[in-house]
Amino acid sequence: xxxxxxxxxxxxxxELAGKYLTFSLGNEDYGVGILSVREIIGVMEITAVxxxxxxxxGVINLRGKVIPVLELRLKFNMNHxxxxxxxxxxxxxxxxxxxxxxxxxxxxxxxxxxxIAPGEIEPPxxxxxxxxxxxxxxxxxxxxxxxxxxDVDRVVGEGLLQQFASQ
Amino acid sequence: xxxxxxxxxxxxxxxxxxILMIEPGDLSIVxxxxxxxxxxxxxxxxxxxxxxxxxxxxxxxxxxxxxxxxELADSAENYDLLGQCITEMxxxxxxxxxxxxxxxxxxxxxxxRIGFSLVPSALxxxxxxxxxxxxxxxxxxxxxxxxxxxxxxxxxxxxxxxxFLQDTDLLAGFIDEAFEHLESIxxxxxxxxxxxxxxxxxxxxxxxFHTIKGVSxxxxxxxxxxxxxxxxxxxxxxxxxxxxxxxxVIDIVLTVGDALKSMVENIKEVLQNGPAHxxxxxISGFLADITQLQEGGESGAAPAQPASVSEPExxxxxxxxxxxxxxxxxxxxxxxxxxxxxxxxxxxxxVASPRAEAPASAAARxxxxxxxxxxxxxxxxDVEKLDALVNAVGELVIMQSLVRQNRLVSRIADPKLTKDxxxxxxxxxxxxxxxxxxxxVPIKQTFDxxxxxxxxxxxxxxxxxxxxxxxxxxxxxxxxxxxxxxxxVHMMRNSVDHGISPPADRQKCGKTETGTxxxxxxxxxxxxxxxxxxxxxxLNTQKIRKKAIERGLISESxxxxxxxxxxxxxxxxxSTADKITDVSGRGVxxxxxxxxxxxxxxxxxxxxxxxxxxxxxxxxPLTLAIIDGIIVRVGSExxxxxxxxxxxxxHPELKNYSTVHGRGENLMVxxxxxxxxxxxxxxxxxxxxxxxxxxxxxVVENEGRRRALMVDELLGKEEVVIKNLxxxxxxxxxxxxxxxxxxxxxxLDLAGVIADRGD
Numbered sequence: 001x002x003x004x005x006x007x008x009x010x011x012x013x014x015e016l017a018g019k020y021l022t023f024s025l026g027n028e029d030y031g032v033g034i035l036s037v038r039e040i041i042g043v044m045e046i047t048a049v050x051x052x053x054x055x056x057x058g059v060i061n062l063r064g065k066v067i068p069v070l071e072l073r074l075k076f077n078m079n080h081x082x083x084x085x086x087x088x089x090x091x092x093x094x095x096x097x098x099x100x101x102x103x104x105x106x107x108x109x110x111x112x113x114x115x116i117a118p119g120e121i122e123p124p125x126x127x128x129x130x131x132x133x134x135x136x137x138x139x140x141x142x143x144x145x146x147x148x149x150x151d152v153d154r155v156v157g158e159g160l161l162q163q164f165a166s167q
Numbered sequence: 168x169x170x171x172x173x174x175x176x177x178x179x180x181x182x183x184x185x186i187l188m189i190e191p192g193d194l195s196i197v198x199x200x201x202x203x204x205x206x207x208x209x210x211x212x213x214x215x216x217x218x219x220x221x222x223x224x225x226x227x228x229x230x231x232x233x234x235x236x237x238e239l240a241d242s243a244e245n246y247d248l249l250g251q252c253i254t255e256m257x258x259x260x261x262x263x264x265x266x267x268x269x270x271x272x273x274x275x276x277x278x279x280r281i282g283f284s285l286v287p288s289a290l291x292x293x294x295x296x297x298x299x300x301x302x303x304x305x306x307x308x309x310x311x312x313x314x315x316x317x318x319x320x321x322x323x324x325x326x327x328x329x330x331f332l333q334d335t336d337l338l339a340g341f342i343d344e345a346f347e348h349l350e351s352i353x354x355x356x357x358x359x360x361x362x363x364x365x366x367x368x369x370x371x372x373x374x375x376f377h378t379i380k381g382v383s384x385x386x387x388x389x390x391x392x393x394x395x396x397x398x399x400x401x402x403x404x405x406x407x408x409x410x411x412x413x414x415x416v417i418d419i420v421l422t423v424g425d426a427l428k429s430m431v432e433n434i435k436e437v438l439q440n441g442p443a444h445x446x447x448x449x450i451s452g453f454l455a456d457i458t459q460l461q462e463g464g465e466s467g468a469a470p471a472q473p474a475s476v477s478e479p480e481x482x483x484x485x486x487x488x489x490x491x492x493x494x495x496x497x498x499x500x501x502x503x504x505x506x507x508x509x510x511x512x513x514x515x516x517x518v519a520s521p522r523a524e525a526p527a528s529a530a531a532r533x534x535x536x537x538x539x540x541x542x543x544x545x546x547x548x549d550v551e552k553l554d555a556l557v558n559a560v561g562e563l564v565i566m567q568s569l570v571r572q573n574r575l576v577s578r579i580a581d582p583k584l585t586k587d588x589x590x591x592x593x594x595x596x597x598x599x600x601x602x603x604x605x606x607x608v609p610i611k612q613t614f615d616x617x618x619x620x621x622x623x624x625x626x627x628x629x630x631x632x633x634x635x636x637x638x639x640x641x642x643x644x645x646x647x648x649x650x651x652x653x654x655x656v657h658m659m660r661n662s663v664d665h666g667i668s669p670p671a672d673r674q675k676c677g678k679t680e681t682g683t684x685x686x687x688x689x690x691x692x693x694x695x696x697x698x699x700x701x702x703x704x705x706l707n708t709q710k711i712r713k714k715a716i717e718r719g720l721i722s723e724s725x726x727x728x729x730x731x732x733x734x735x736x737x738x739x740x741x742s743t744a745d746k747i748t749d750v751s752g753r754g755v756x757x758x759x760x761x762x763x764x765x766x767x768x769x770x771x772x773x774x775x776x777x778x779x780x781x782x783x784x785x786x787x788p789l790t791l792a793i794i795d796g797i798i799v800r801v802g803s804e805x806x807x808x809x810x811x812x813x814x815x816x817x818h819p820e821l822k823n824y825s826t827v828h829g830r831g832e833n834l835m836v837x838x839x840x841x842x843x844x845x846x847x848x849x850x851x852x853x854x855x856x857x858x859x860x861x862x863x864x865x866v867v868e869n870e871g872r873r874r875a876l877m878v879d880e881l882l883g884k885e886e887v888v889i890k891n892l893x894x895x896x897x898x899x900x901x902x903x904x905x906x907x908x909x910x911x912x913x914x915l916d917l918a919g920v921i922a923d924r925g926d
Contacts, residue, residue, distance in 0.1 A: 047911040048804065050850035051897045059892050059903055059911045064562040066903040066911050067893040101894045 016138050017118040022147055023090065023107040025073055026081075030107075031114065031140060031147045038091045038102055040110055043083045060104060062091065069104035075155065081108060094156045103156045114147070116140045121149070175216055178206055179257045183759045184653045186250045187660065197234055204228045217263065222290045223256050223274060230283040239282045243627075248277045338438060341382050343547070345391075345431045348375035350612070352424050356417055357618045363412040372420065373402045379427065391430050394450045397457045398423045404461060419456055421619070426453060550645075553605060560595075560602040561888035567595050568907045603793060607642035610688050610697075613652055614639045617659055617686055624663040631670055631681040632663055638688040643695055647767050647787060651697070654760040654771075658699050658783050659684070661757075666703030666781055676778065678702065690789065694811075697785040706733050706775040733775050737761040770918075794914060795886050798906070799865065799878040801846045802853045807887055807904060807914040808865060808876065816865040816881060824859055832859070834875045836866055843875045849899065849923050855879040869917040876920070889914060899923050 020031030021040075046058040046069055055074035059066050069089060073080060086109040093100050124136040137149040182203050189196045205211060207224035230249065233239040255274040262270075271287040278285045355371045362368065380395035398420060404410050426448065436444045570576060571588060614636050625632040643651070667673075667682035674680055685700040708729050715721045715735050736757045764771045767787055775781035788794075796807035797816075815836075823835040824843075832843040843864065847854035856862035856879055864875040887904035901916035 045910055047903070047913065048852065049892065049895055049897055049913065050852075050899065052895065056895070059895065061905045061909055061911050064558070064565065064905060065893070066890040066905070068895045096894050103893065 016121050016149065017116055020114050020116055020140070020147070020149060021090065022111040022114055023088070023109060024111060025076065025108050026078055029111065029145060029147045030072075031116070031149045032090065032092065032152050033149075034113060036092045036094060036152045038093050041089050041091065041104075043087045043089060043106065057106060060089070062102065062104070065102065067091070067102045067104055069106060070156070071106040072155075073106070073108070092152050092156060094153050096157070105156070114140075114142055116142060116147070116149075175207075175213065175220065175260050176257070178203060179253060179260055180759050180762060183250070183253050183257065184657065184763070186246060186253055187657050187759075188653065189246050197231055201228065201231050201235075204231065217259070217265070219265075219271070219290050220256060220259055223252075223259065226274075226278060226283065226285050226290070227252060227256070230278060230281055233283060245281050248281045251277050335438060338386055338434065341386055341388075342431055342435045342438070344382070345379055346428070348379055349424050349428050349431070350615070351375055353421065353619055354615050356420050356424070357615075357622060359412065360414075360417060360622075366406070369402065369406055369412065373399065373406060376402060388434065390448055390450055391427060391434075394423060394427060394430075394453055397454050401457050401461055410460075415460055419453070419460060423453055423457075426450065548605075557602045557606060560599050564595055564599055564888070565905045565907075565909075567591060569909060572907050599793075604642075606645045608645050608648060609640045610643045610648070611639040613643075613648055613655065614686060614688070616652070617655065620656060620659055621663055621684065624660065628664065629669060630663065630667050632667055633681050633683045634686060635683060636686045641688040641690060641695060643688075643787070644789070650763060650767055651785075651787070654763040654785070655697070655699075657757075657760050658785075659686070662699055662701040662703065662781070662783070666701040666705070668704055691786075695787045695789050697787065698782060700780065700782040702780040705777045705779050705781050706736070706773065707777060708732050708775070711735055730774060733773050733781075736773065737771065793886055794889050794901075794904075795884070796914060797865070797884050798882040798912065799846075799863075799876075800880040800882055801850065801878050802855060804850070804852050805882065805906060805910075805912045806846065806850075806878075807885075807912050808867065809901075809915070809917065810884065812867045812869055812917050814866045814868055814873070816863055818862075819859050819864050819875075821860050834859070834864060836873075836875065839873065841866060841873045841875045843877055844920065845877045846920075847877075849920065867917055869921055872921055874917075874921055887912070887914070 019034040021034050021037050022029055022031045024030070041062070044060055046060055048058040049056065049068075052058075055070050055072075057069045057071050059068050071080070083106075087106065088110045089104040089106055090110065091102055091104050093102050095101075120140050120142055121138045122141070123138055124133045125139070126133060135151055135155045137151045140147045140149055182200060185196055185200050185203065189200075204224050204227055207216060207221060208228065209218075209221040209225060212221050212224070227249075230239065230252075234241060234245075239245060252274055255270050255277070258270050259265075259274075268287060271290050274290070275285045275287050352372050352375050355368050359365065359368045359372065376395050376399040380392055380399055383389075383391040383395060401416065401419070405412050405416060410416070430448050433444070433446050433448070617636070618634060621632055621634040624630075662684050663682075667684070668676075670680040673682060683702050685698065687696070687698040687700070689696050711732050712721070712727070715732070715738075716723055720735060720738060721727060737760070738758060761771050764785055764787070769785055769787035771783065771785045773781055773783050794807070795810040797810055797813060799806050799808060817836075819834050825833050825835070825840075827833065832845075833840045834843050835841075843859060845854075845859075854862075856877075859877055862877050862879055863881060864877050865881075866873060866875050868874075885907075887906075889902045890904060892900070892903050899916055899919035901914045901919075903911045903913055906912040
């Protein structure tokens with residue numbers, strides 16, 4: 001399955017090309033497809049929800065809509081960092097079980113929107129365990145820096161809804 | 168995988184519900200079942216679907232296709248077996264895709280009994296090559312009288328996709344309208360059974376057929392047009408006194424109604440998913456049946472009626488004209504497309520001959536018809552717009568309280584402002600009430616469908632059943648109507664199939680021959696209650712107990728009340744292995760009912776007395792949108808407790824506090840011991856008080872269980888708009904709401920909170 005994924009990504013690097021919103025977590029740079037991004041908001045008060053994994057910080061009121069927020073650092077097993085004025089919540093929309101759902105992702109800081117060309121994208125490295133690479137669409141090398149392109153549907157969709165159901 | 172996949176168990180539950188709905192002869196649901204099973208097929212299933220289930224699904228689909236092709240008998244027994252197959256798939260899913268050989272063997276055995284041979288090893292190894300290939304040739308349906316109803320799943324008609332897709336707006340309108348008409352037809356037909364000679368009712372049936380015929384002709388929906396036209400003619404004969412209204416006519420009108428419904432549904436699908444989904448429906452059987460009836464009762468050729476009475480529905484006239492034009496090619500098609508048996512050809516001719524009569528008869532509508540029903544003027548509104556309105560009103564209410572609670576604003580001591588504010592509050596709450604009431608519809612529609620169900624069930628089983636409905640005008644949230652239908656059908660079935668015994672048996676027990684099923688709806692407190700009560704056999708409590716012990720659900724030493732035992736039937740997988748015929752449906756458990764009801768934040772219970780009958784009670788919230796709650800504070804978090812559940816709140820005194828084995832904490836409340844639940848503990852938050860005597864306890868009751876919830880402070884009472892947590896679903900939390908300060912507060916789900924704590 002994983003091998004098939006890699007092969008697919010190799011062959012279809014061009015399909016991944018496009019605009020990405022880049023942001024940072026610690027000293028790593030990430031990118032999410034611009035089409036799934038709805039908006040970027042500053043950190044606001046988050047209401048904790050019991051019985052959820054630690055990376056689910058809780059829910060916020062997004063103009064009258066209640067949406068879940070997850071902290072990407074915790075989701076990727078990095079250390080929690082105190083929120084500061086650069087901390088942002090990127091609101092993305094992914095396909096939920098029935099309708100599209102909006103979910104917030106807490107990131108250290110948002111950088112810029114990059115246009116990534118097909119030639120700049122490489123398949124994700126194999127890091128041994130598949131669970132760590134399955135969230136990754138590919139690696140983009142832009143101006144000498146590496147951006148990790150995230151599969152938002154997986155990060156959010158599975159991280160939030162699936163694992164959660166088994167709790 | 169994309170998150171678009173439904174969890175396996177949900178899919179299987181849905182299938183289980185569907186299989187319950189299948190009636191022999193009603194292949195439309197088999198089609199729905201096919202759609203569902205396709206989501207489990209190798210290649211299309213979610214990647215985490217166990218391979219064995221994908222194989223089972225493939226076999227299941229094979230069997231379904233054979234049903235559609237008519238290779239397998241379309242009988243209730245076979246559907247029962249299919250139901251068991253689904254149960255075995257559910258069981259396999261519960262075992263994470265490692266079912267024991269026993270389950271697989273049972274699955275194969277059931278498949279075998281249906282007539283679809285399968286060996287267990289095929290499910291485990293190999294590429295499932297032993298599965299029979301999909302048959303391409305259409306084999307004529309077996310002798311069942313319903314043959315014509317079989318949607319030609321790829322067989323009969325080769326008619327090209329018609330060009331009715333030209334005006335999709337009109338078509339969409341027609342679909343809605345047609346459904347309404349068909350529903351009114353059904354209700355009226357059932358009424359007609361009670362009073363067969365009531366001309367008004369006959370006219371009420373005739374008119375919708377006429378409208379459907381007219382509009383479908385206008386829209387180039389030839390098959391629908393033809394069928395509606397033929398039926399209209401038959402009804403016209405009845406209106407003109409050429410033949411009496413008897414059960415044969417009623418039956419044909421009902422089955423035609425069903426067929427039209429599935430055809431319109433197909434059109435709807437085409438509209439949504441493209442012309443590739445168009446299924447041509449073979450209606451020659453109906454036409455033949457109708458002709459036969461007409462010939463049986465008709466004495467001569469139909470003379471045209473004098474069109475003396477003024478046309479009550481002039482707007483139909485132009486459509487009529489079009490439909491008449493369209494008819495000629497339509498008729499030819501019957502002759503060329505459908506299997507050219509002489510009966511069909513005759514049908515087409517008879518349909519064609521009274522053509523001239525139709526417009527005239529439409530005009531010759533009795534005066535009684537023109538008296539309008541006493542319904543207030545109404546308009547149709549797009550459901551999405553309605554939801555948007557309700558949401559916006561919710562926002563308005565929240566914003567208003569935000570403004571009022573603003574620190575600066577609340578300090579203004581201007582009487583004018585205070586007055587204006589209270590005026591504003593009045594208007595918004597009025598607006599809120601109106602918006603909410605727009606989402607409420609009477610449950611009558613759903614109830615009316617039960618009349619038909621009970622009629623069919625009793626006819627088939629040879630039992631005599633009276634259905635008595637009460638409170639059909641009770642209003643229910645529109646969003647709940649659809650979701651409550653399937654569980655209701657399941658329970659009605661249970662009551663008629665298994666609760667009520669055949670007349671002879673009933674007489675032996677000293678009961679009247681005719682069984683009674685009460686279907687009631689009423690409001691109680693903040694809930695809507697639906698009850699189904701039958702005076703039949705009741706549940707066999709001892710059998711249930713035995714079964715539960717066998718399945719390890721309770722132990723021999725457990726001392727359960729009858730009520731508790733009876734409610735075990737709602738546990739998943741309860742009635743799987745061998746059937747407890749008294750309680751089980753198609754070998755599919757009542758757990759699907761329970762799950763469906765619980766999804767609506769409702770609750771289902773059964774009370775039963777062996778030999779006297781059973782009473783199923785469904786409790787539903789009145790609306791899914793608003794809840795009246797008390798806001799409590801626990802540490803820095805605020806939670807909302809539904810007010811209906813709250814009995815009282817207090818500062819506990821030490822003398823009333825006691826522990827059991829140093830753990831189970833109880834509080835003496837007016838002479839009763841009530842277990843204490845420390846909310847901060849189960850929600851994992853820091854609280855201000857750790858000693859119950861410093862804190863406040865809120866005594867709540869849920870499903871007969873009382874608990875004292877320990878909180879830090881009561882903040883106030885508010886009507887809050889329930890919002891889902893955007894995909895999060897956690898035990899103990901019913902949803903979220905935006906509080907006055909704009910933050911999200913969590914609404915407690917008491918059943919979950921109490922279950923979290925155990926008993």
